[in-house]
Amino acid sequence: MRGKNDLYAxxxxxxxxxxxxxxxxxxxxxxxxxxxxxxxxxxxxxxGFPENWERINRIKKYTKSKMI
Structure with missing residues (x-):
């Protein structure tokens, strides 16, 4: 990762x-x-995009209640 210069991030x-x-x-x-x-x-x-960048839709959102 490249930090703030990483567009994918x-x-x-x-x-x-x-x-x-x-x-x-x-x-x-x-x-x-x-x-x-x-x-x-x-x-x-x-x-900063990995080869499988289109799989970003698989990233899940977690709320605090789901982490406990």
Whole structure:
């Protein structure tokens, strides 16, 4: 990870902060953008995105009550 320069970490934060519906819209738009402009895996890697970045939807939100 690259800390605050890691774009993927910021996308994870959005996943945790946005409602599921809003994140789904954002996630769809970012995938379309990457495909439209043919962002190469090398560039995604430099932005901190792992090869399986599209699996971000599997990240679960946990509330304090679920952790206890």
């Amino acid at each position: 910021q996308v994870i934060i959005l996943k945790l902060l946005l409602s599921d519906g809003n994140f789904h819209l954002f996630f769809h738009d970012i995938k379309v953008c990457f495909k439209k402009y043919k962002v190469h895996k090398m560039i995604l890697g430099k932005m």
